[in-house]
Structures are given as C-alpha cells and as structure tokens.
Amino acid sequence: MSRVPRWRMAAAAVVLVALLAFTVMFAPIYFRNLELQNFVSEVAQRVENQTNSDDVLRTWVLDKAHELDLPVKEDNVQVIRSREGVRIEVRYFVRVTLPGYTVDLHFYPGAGSR
Numbered sequence: 001m002s003r004v005p006r007w008r009m010a011a012a013a014v015v016l017v018a019l020l021a022f023t024v025m026f027a028p029i030y031f032r033n034l035e036l037q038n039f040v041s042e043v044a045q046r047v048e049n050q051t052n053s054d055d056v057l058r059t060w061v062l063d064k065a066h067e068l069d070l071p072v073k074e075d076n077v078q079v080i081r082s083r084e085g086v087r088i089e090v091r092y093f094v095r096v097t098l099p100g101y102t103v104d105l106h107f108y109p110g111a112g113s114r
Contacts, residue, residue, distance in 0.1 A: 029094050029105060032068040035108035036090065039064045044088045044111040054079040061090060070094070082113075085113035 043049055043060055058077045064074035072092045080087040089110035096103050 018021075024053060025096060026105070027090075029096070032070055033107045036061075036065055036068055036070060036072075037111070040088050040090060040109050041111035044086055050086055054081075057086070057088060061088060065090070065092075085112060 007107060023070060036073075040061060049057065057079050058074065061077050062072060062074060070092065071094060072090060076090055076092045077092075078089045080089065089108070089111065093104045093106045093109050
C-alpha cells in the first residue's frame with residue numbers, strides 16, 4: 001500500500017481552502033446579479049409596463065440594483081423599444097480586489113418582452 005506524502009496532502013488542503021475562499025467572495029456577487037436578472041425579466045415581461053416611460057423603467061432597475069448593492073449607474077441601463085415590445089439591458093462590472101490581484105467581473109443582465 002502506497003502512502004501519500006504529507007506535502008501532497010498539505011497542497012491539496014491549500015487548494016481546497018483557496019477554492020472555498022473564492023466561493024465565499026464571488027458567490028454573493030453572482031447571486032445578487034441573478035436576482036437583478038430576474039427582476040429585469042419580470043419588469044420587461046409585464047404587459048402593463050409596456051406603456052411606462054423609459055425613465056420609470058430605468059429608475060425601477062436602478063432602485064433594485066442599489067437595493068442589491070450592485071454598482072449600476074443610470075447610463076448602464078438601456079431601455080429599447082420595438083414592435084416586439086420593450087427590451088431592458090443592463091451592463092455593469094464589479095471590481096473585486098484580492099491580495100496582489102484585482103479582477104473586474106462583467107455582467108450583462110437583460111430581458112425583452114414578446
């Protein structure tokens with residue numbers, strides 16, 4: 001029976017701890033983005049919202065984003081109208097600063113009515 005060297009077990013433990021740390025840091029951001037995506041879809045799909053102004057729809061999305069603590073600004077939200085209905089597109093990024101490394105997570109939630 002072959003024994004696994006201690007350094008390999010230690011290296012595996014370090015990798016698992018790092019994966020857990022990344023999950024703890026990134027998962028909340030992705031879940032909040034998913035919540036914003038669901039909200040945008042709901043707003044775009046509702047028939048009664050087709051007659052609301054672009055500014056009203058944009059304000060609702062901005063309010064929800066700020067409620068979720070997401071860095072969405074007014075110019076990150078576009079309301080596009082066509083014969084098919086209303087499409088709402090949101091483009092923003094979240095900067096995550098790690099020791100020795102900074103990463104920008106880009107998100108593009110959007111939805112349209114049919």
